Amino acid sequence: MSTIGFIGLGNMGAPMAANLVKAGERVSGFDILPGSRGASAEHGVQVVASARQSVEEADVVITMLPGGEQVLSVWKEILPAAKKGALFIDCSTIDVASARAAHGLAAERGIACLDAPVSGGVGGAKAATLTFMVGGSDDAFARGKPVLERMGKRIVHCGEAGNGQVAKICNNLILGASMIAVSEAFVLGEKLGLSHQALFDVVSGSSGQCWSLTSYCPVPGPVPASPANNGYKAGFTAALMLKDLNLAREAAQTAGAQTALGAHAAEIYRQFAEEGHGTLDFSAIVNLVRAQSQGG
Numbered sequence: 001m002s003t004i005g006f007i008g009l010g011n012m013g014a015p016m017a018a019n020l021v022k023a024g025e026r027v028s029g030f031d032i033l034p035g036s037r038g039a040s041a042e043h044g045v046q047v048v049a050s051a052r053q054s055v056e057e058a059d060v061v062i063t064m065l066p067g068g069e070q071v072l073s074v075w076k077e078i079l080p081a082a083k084k085g086a087l088f089i090d091c092s093t094i095d096v097a098s099a100r101a102a103h104g105l106a107a108e109r110g111i112a113c114l115d116a117p118v119s120g121g122v123g124g125a126k127a128a129t130l131t132f133m134v135g136g137s138d139d140a141f142a143r144g145k146p147v148l149e150r151m152g153k154r155i156v157h158c159g160e161a162g163n164g165q166v167a168k169i170c171n172n173l174i175l176g177a178s179m180i181a182v183s184e185a186f187v188l189g190e191k192l193g194l195s196h197q198a199l200f201d202v203v204s205g206s207s208g209q210c211w212s213l214t215s216y217c218p219v220p221g222p223v224p225a226s227p228a229n230n231g232y233k234a235g236f237t238a239a240l241m242l243k244d245l246n247l248a249r250e251a252a253q254t255a256g257a258q259t260a261l262g263a264h265a266a267e268i269y270r271q272f273a274e275e276g277h278g279t280l281d282f283s284a285i286v287n288l289v290r291a292q293s294q295g296g
Helices: 013-022 034-041 051-055 068-081 096-108 121-127 138-148 163-191 196-203 238-255 260-277 282-293
Strands: 003-007 026-030 060-063 087-090 112-115 130-135 152-159
Touching (some): 003 068, 013 034, 013 121, 026 034, 060 138, 068 087, 096 238, 112 163, 130 163, 238 260
Parallel strands (some): 130 152
């Protein structure tokens, strides 16, 4: 049994840490919010008083934090306390530059590390079915993969430092734009008298088929497990989708890539969030499309 330090016990981090405990690992966890610490303690995480304390005896350290600024701040605090030979894994979704800066901080201390953002939402975190997109050296990946397999079902090595974040923002650029397209199709069908089920039955077996339709259908009915059948309670919030689309846009500007659809999708989610719906699941974007179509 190894000791794993886990910093960031929020909506995603808490079930990920709980799955490590279920797999027989000793997890030393910390979060700045007392409520998050308490909830994780109920699932067997050994909660400690500080981020630094969580890494002092850890063989592996995992961070799951809101953004690049927080990751770099926390890593600067905890790296000096790390054991020799420890492995650091950041599972946050952050900008590529910050991810590569984190790798640099670890290298200065002689610590191996990985950037390993996830896809699968809260449901995937609870079920241990996440996909991990991993950047870092071959040796670090070989060490980290068994740990990640306790929290996910698909672990993909994407290459050098930061490439996990590159894969994540590219994936979510596709996801955000495709959910809007699926939502527009359903609203168009509604206005022309086509039932949701009929459209789903056609498209799910035709060339328009995509994950946004068949796994996360934005209207109630066709996919019982989708958030649309639970009041759009978030598996992945609209605010987080906006964050990821903005990360993709920033990366595209830096790289000189044209991502017009991704940029437009970001503006649509920005409007939705500014109207007060950022905490809803991102598939609730269908409601904005529908509202904008009224009277058309």
